[in-house]
Amino acid sequence: MKIAVCPGSFDPVTYGHLDIITRACDIFDRVYVAVLTNPAKSALFTPDERVEMLSTATRHLDAVICERFDGLVVEYARLRGAIAIVRGLRAVTDFEFELKMASMNHHLDKEVETVFMMTSNEYSFLSSSAVKEVASLGGNVSAWVPSCVAEALTRKYSHAREAEIS
Numbered sequence: 001m002k003i004a005v006c007p008g009s010f011d012p013v014t015y016g017h018l019d020i021i022t023r024a025c026d027i028f029d030r031v032y033v034a035v036l037t038n039p040a041k042s043a044l045f046t047p048d049e050r051v052e053m054l055s056t057a058t059r060h061l062d063a064v065i066c067e068r069f070d071g072l073v074v075e076y077a078r079l080r081g082a083i084a085i086v087r088g089l090r091a092v093t094d095f096e097f098e099l100k101m102a103s104m105n106h107h108l109d110k111e112v113e114t115v116f117m118m119t120s121n122e123y124s125f126l127s128s129s130a131v132k133e134v135a136s137l138g139g140n141v142s143a144w145v146p147s148c149v150a151e152a153l154t155r156k157y158s159h160a161r162e163a164e165i166s
Helices: 015-027 047-057 073-080 092-108 128-136 147-165
Strands: 003-008 030-036 064-069 084-089 113-118
Touching (some): 047 064
Parallel strands (some): 003 084
């Protein structure tokens, strides 16, 4: 069985993420989608909320298992018996960062390869940060995220706006 890990913060999951996850399922028998905590980022959703949204958004993909994990991606990959870490690329700036991470991961574990996939053109502009910004200002993000995510964003930002008013 060919196993891959698709790690990310997924705060929140977008159709760009789902594009990469779905295409990874065409290549690998099992894809573990790992919600990792990034100490450099301030998350809107808890790791458990992100896993729940991912699980809902990928329930039609039999090969996918969504989990949270703290620590090094290569250690998580080892735990799951993965042969690859799947990473999506949108632009050259993504590549520069991802190349450094892939090199570090290869140094830590030469048995786990990094597989880069270009995001489909229709999602190349999309980022979780941009989605959150639009949603925080009351904009419609339903073209960029699954309905469960759009609803969760509306709830989060409605509560935030209500707290500001109070």
